[in-house]
Amino acid sequence: MQILADNFKITDIDKEGKLYTKVSRIYMQSPTISIALDYNTTLCKLQMGHAVEVRIFRGIHENIDCFYLAYGRIYSVEPRDNRVSITASFGGLLLIMDAPQEAVKGVGDKDDISLALTFIL
Template structure:
């Protein structure tokens, strides 16, 4: 299956619980959230000093194969997202081979070029390490962002663009 868009998943979530089993680490909170559009369940570890989330908070979550804006606008509109910036044909150069351009990663870091991350408050880069489809039509995707973990559970057709071993970006904004 050839991927043409760098946006793999996009939805709005509402925080249902924070550290439900107790706080294990000083700077990390494990949030439980439910999506508004696709009936998905999310468990996500976040750095609570950098990006605190509280019970009842609503946030937009995007999973992307790159930070390129070249395909992001159309992808987010079709995925129910709220992205409205013009595409600029930029790639971060940090994994993901979709939407690449000749723009150097240095221009992204210096702010000379825009990326998808510019429109979000919290961005992580990680790898899909497990895909569990043992529960019938419901599947679970597990991603590690350098030790911060995510589990996204829901219908297969919403998560079919994600595969084990794939590097992805997680982007969040309130």
């Protein structure tokens, strides 16, 4: 089941400094959702200004057509007003997302997820 599909623009990379050799944190923005995502820089080359489609699925999905695929688990869902803050870990690489509640309905703590990134040309 697909939880989210939206187009994002990369607005910053490692804005708080680079902590690890092969990991960076990108900051992405769509019209209604903001995401900070740690990713393996050996597997994926991203730059500021790139446009990407982010898709998040419930469960583990191996046959997704994309350029970067990660499997993880949601460990925090914090609703506030009409928005929700979601934190997930992909083997220690973090996803921090702030979104309208209606954009990510049915998401719960401890849900296994797949995250797919695709370049938008």
